[in-house]
Amino acid sequence: MIKNNKYKIYISFILISLTLTFILFGPENIKFTNFNWISAYDMLAHQVAWKFFSNDIWHFPLGKNPNYGIDIGSAIVFTEAVPLLAVIFKIFKNFLPNNFQFFSFWICLCFFFQLLFSYLIIYHYTQNKKYSFISSFIFLLSPVLLYRIPIHIALVGQWIILVSFFVETIKKEKIRFYYWISILAISSLIHFYFTLMLSLIYIIFVFDKFLTNKKFLKSFKEIFIPFSFLLFVMYLSGYFEIPLTDSLGYGYGYYKANVLSFFNPAITMDNNLSWSNFLPSIPTAGGEHEGFSYLGLGGIILLILLFFFFVKREPLLNFKKNRPYYLLVIIFFIIAISNTINFGNFVLLNISLPNFLYAPLSILRASGRFVWPIYYLIFIAGLVMIYKKIEIKKNAILILIIILFIQIIDISSGLKNYVN
Secondary structure, three states, X not given: OHHHHHHHHHXXXXXXXXHHHHHHHHHHXXXXXXXXXXXXXXXXXXXXXXXXXXXXXXXXXXXXXXXXXXXXXXXXXXXXXXXHHHHHXXXXXXXXXXXXXXXXXXXXXHHHHHHHHHHHHHHHHHOOHHHHHHHHHHHHOOHHHHOOOOOOHHHHXXXXXXXXXXXXXXXXXXHHHHHHHHHHHHHHOOOHHHHHHHHHHHHHHHHHHHHHHOOHHXXXXXXXXXXXXXXXXXXXXXXXXXXXXXXXXXXXXXXXXXXXXXXXXXXXXXXXXXOOOOOOOOOOOOOHHHHOOOOHHHHHHHHHHHHHHHHOOOHHHOOOXXXXXXXXXXXXXXXXXXXXXEEOOEEEEEOOOOHHHHHHHHHHOOHHHHHHHHHHHHHHHHHHHHHHHOOOHHHHHHHHHHHHHHHHHHHHHHHHHHOO
């Protein structure tokens, strides 16, 4: 009976993912043989990279893509064409049509995993299937997720961030360790920014355990083994086909988040697209579209709720108990806002950094993206807090439905621009 219920949830998530993909793409664009909808510059470049990669012979390393161009990428991992799927589909290229594209399939897959892992996380803390199921829709309809669909196809794989939080709910240490080895490697086959994020998240958790158990050799092993395997996977997929100096780029301190990013429904002030029917757009500095992270009005309610309980010193938000998550929020927020801290379009602080720091920081480049783990932690903590603090669980579900309804009404302003 339990297994049947589990399968029903999985089937429901598959149907929801297919339905949303159909609504967003339309009946024609969802086809594997139609890439007329791939018109944005970045996505078009991703599709072209995939065509060069799939039509070429196999090289070593496996992700090598030399014919695509020396200056713009000599491996599939540098083109954001979802290397994981690119390699898999290249194996079956002789059975695929010439005009094949897998981007619509990738989007559907991302929707499914976004639903699945958000459900598993909330269920771990609540043990309530109905509450967890409804909660997963808030994660699916996140503006920070949907915004990336027509621009950077690989960055829609934000479910990998949720997987990292789910892994930390696993009680058996050995299984948790193997999961981390796997997801770090998989992240490098989706997008390098996810690898940077998950690597830092993992190091924070290992460091927190070290502060508790003081076992240096164990902590060293927990760092050495996963990152050794990660480097091996990165080598096979072609990350080291270009010199390290060529991977450095301009953008740190420009492509960043704003202090008000969670409350700003506008991506940039240069277009009329707003993700809110209720809140006004906030002027920002140039480049802060990379830090776009509007929570939605429902998400803002969750954030206000968390702040209220934090001020009241709620035991569930105890620092010692949740120390790695507090460290994560602080470190990731500092990275996201960079050394130029803006409150709207007003510069609060501009910190001059030594020149030697810009080389390692340039790897982060679009540091505004580092706000995403914080974004999802707000959803997780807020939703769990509602369930824990309301004794009558039917009322908790009712409040959740109201918050979801408010969220949908609010972000429908942005959603309607993504249909077809």
